[in-house]
Amino acid sequence: MKTLSYFFVMAVILIAGCVTDDAMFENPDNLELKKAKVPIPFKADMYAIPDLESDVLCFEIPGNPDHCFLSKLYISGTATHVGKIDAEKSFYQFESAKFIIYNEMPYVEASGFGKLIGANGDGIEFTFWSKQSLIDGNYFGGSEIIPGSGTGKFKGCTGSFETSGAVDWEGDGVWNKAEGFLVFE
Numbered sequence: 001m002k003t004l005s006y007f008f009v010m011a012v013i014l015i016a017g018c019v020t021d022d023a024m025f026e027n028p029d030n031l032e033l034k035k036a037k038v039p040i041p042f043k044a045d046m047y048a049i050p051d052l053e054s055d056v057l058c059f060e061i062p063g064n065p066d067h068c069f070l071s072k073l074y075i076s077g078t079a080t081h082v083g084k085i086d087a088e089k090s091f092y093q094f095e096s097a098k099f100i101i102y103n104e105m106p107y108v109e110a111s112g113f114g115k116l117i118g119a120n121g122d123g124i125e126f127t128f129w130s131k132q133s134l135i136d137g138n139y140f141g142g143s144e145i146i147p148g149s150g151t152g153k154f155k156g157c158t159g160s161f162e163t164s165g166a167v168d169w170e171g172d173g174v175w176n177k178a179e180g181f182l183v184f185e
Contacts, residue, residue: 039181042161044079044116046176047168048092059097059108061134069097073174075116081153081182082118089117092128099134106134113146122152130163137167143178158183 054072061067071094076087097110110130117123126149130141141163150157161180168175 037183037185039159039183040081042080042159042178042180042182044077044082044085044161044176044178046075046077046079046085046178047173048073048075048176049171049173050074051091054093057094057097059099061099061106067099069094071095071112075114075176077176079116079118079178082116082123084119086117086119086121086123090115090123100131102131107131108134114143118152120152122154123150124154124157125149128163132167137169138164139166139174140164143180145182154182156185158185 050070051072051074052070054070056068057071058066058068073092073094074087075085075090075092077085079085092114093112094110095112097108100107100109102109108131110132111128113125113127115123115125125146126143127146128141128143130139132139142160143163144160145158147158148156159180159182161178163176163178165174165176167173
């Protein structure tokens with residue numbers, strides 16, 4: 001019986017000695033080893049509501065010289081790599097707005113910056129632009145992540161995404177979808 005136990009212990013030691021674990025050679029301070037360095041798909045489904053305490057942003061529309069809206073919107077919803085969006089810390093902040101004619105239709109062209117923060121506190125900052133139809137409230141736009149703005153798992157992240165959505169006339173908010181990519185460098 002002793003001999004059988006001896007062979008069993010030797011077999012386990014031999015097998016364990018032959019196994020290599022690459023994780024033990026990783027340097028936990030060097031996150032570069034864990035980054036993909038290729039574009040990773042990003043999608044978000046969001047709903048934004050006005051911050052009733054934000055500044056008013058006004059611009060002129062022909063025939064309506066004082067067309068105004070609240071300049072800050074809080075964002076809620078979900079996004080890949082973010083999870084549930086923290087609605088108290090995530091926002092769009094409009095910095096400019098102007099009336100334009102686009103494809104022979106009246107639009108508001110707006111731009112600004114924002115933050116997208118996950119429930120765990122990790123997030124990114126971004127700049128954005130949009131064109132919103134004055135006829136039906138639909139809009140499209142784009143966003144670029146501000147390099148160096150990522151926190152937590154988004155540290156060193158860059159990327160861009162396209163946005164589209166519409167004003168929710170009944171709920172006083174804005175539906176928003178974003179699709180694009182993230183790159184971790």
